[in-house]
Amino acid sequence: SQKIEQNSEALNIQEGKTATLTCNYTNYSPAYLQWYRQDPGRGPVFLLLIRENEKEKRKERLKVTFDTTLKQSLFHITASQPADSATYLCAPKMDTGRRALTFGSGTRLQVQP
Amino acid sequence: NAGVTQTPKFQVLKTGQSMTLQCAQDMNHNSMYWYRQDPGMGLRLIYYSASEGTTDKGEVPNGYNVSRLNKREFSLRLESAAPSQTSVYFCASSEQWGNNQPQHFGDGTRLSIL
Numbered sequence: 001s002q003k004i005e006q007n008s009e010a011l012n013i014q015e016g017k018t019a020t021l022t023c024n025y026t027n028y029s030p031a032y033l034q035w036y037r038q039d040p041g042r043g044p045v046f047l048l049l050i051r052e053n054e055k056e057k058r059k060e061r062l063k064v065t066f067d068t069t070l071k072q073s074l075f076h077i078t079a080s081q082p083a084d085s086a087t088y089l090c091a092p093k094m095d096t097g098r099r100a101l102t103f104g105s106g107t108r109l110q111v112q113p
Numbered sequence: 114n115a116g117v118t119q120t121p122k123f124q125v126l127k128t129g130q131s132m133t134l135q136c137a138q139d140m141n142h143n144s145m146y147w148y149r150q151d152p153g154m155g156l157r158l159i160y161y162s163a164s165e166g167t168t169d170k171g172e173v174p175n176g177y178n179v180s181r182l183n184k185r186e187f188s189l190r191l192e193s194a195a196p197s198q199t200s201v202y203f204c205a206s207s208e209q210w211g212n213n214q215p216q217h218f219g220d221g222t223r224l225s226i227l
Contacts, residue, residue: 008153032213043117043203043218044156051213089155100171101216103148105155 002028006090006104013080014112021075021107023090030092033073035064038087038106047088048075080111115139119204119219126194126226134189134222136204142217144210145187146171147179149200150221156203162187163210194226 005024013019023033032051036044050057050066050073057064063076073092077084087106120135138145143164148156148171158171162181176198178190187206191198202222207214 004155034215041220043205043220044216046215046217049213049215100158100161102158102172103156105153 002026002102004090004092004102004104006088006107008105008107010108010110012110012112015081017080019077019080019084019109019111021088021109023073023075023092023104025071025092028092029068029071033064033066033090033092034101035073035075036089036091036103038089044089044103077109080109082111082113085109085111117204117206117217117219119202119222121222122220123223124225126191126224128194128196128226130194132191132194132224134191134202134204134224135186136188136219137186138204138206138217139185140206140208140217141184142206142208143184144207144214145181146205146207146216147177147187147189148203148205149173149198150203151200159189159202161210196226198224199226200224 003026034049035047038044048064050064061078065074087108089103089106091101091103117138146161147159150156157173160179162168165184168179180188203218205216205218207216
């Protein structure tokens with residue numbers, strides 16, 4: 001079956017370091033993948049979209065890579081700040097024919113000052 | 114602009130009661146969605162409306178019904194609430210269905226079924 005895997009353990013890093021979050025998927029090849037940020041008690045907020053023919057996408061301090069061979073997307077936040085603390089969700093387009101997004105369960109990032 | 118507005122924000126129901134969750138968007142989006150979010154499960158799609166006048170089942174539609182009232186509003190109804198439906202419910206919208214469009218979410222309705 002098609003699966004999305006994000007590390008369920010929280011990632012704790014020091015302010016100023018680069019945070020790297022992982023999204024792995026199995027048994028399919030998504031045409032594109034989105035990343036969202038979710039703060040406690042709030043709905044997810046769209047951050048970036050990367051297509052299968054793009055290796056890398058950047059937006060300010062954010063960088064997303066998409067490795068279709070490894071079936072993995074990496075989400076990087078450079079020069080991290082305490083305000084970056086949140087849960088980050090990946091959402092690959094599943095190959096189900098319904099053209100719907102399916103969300104991973106997310107990884108919580110905690111940036112320590 | 115408010116974006117996506119959900120009401121109510123919190124609700125407690127008894128098993129067997131019915132309830133409608135309301136969602137409205139002011140971005141003139143064509144597509145709207147209802148998700149539920151449970152700990153460790155991620156967001157799961159309940160129903161969606163690709164465009165005004167159409168609705169379709171998502172991943173977990175059992176126990177729910179939806180109505181796309183007009184382009185702005187998409188409601189979710191629980192006819193006979195069950196404890197397994199205790200969850201946080203999110204409504205979302207996107208400009209189009211099936212394109213590489215980001216989804217815009219409301220802040221959720223926290224529903225407890227006793």
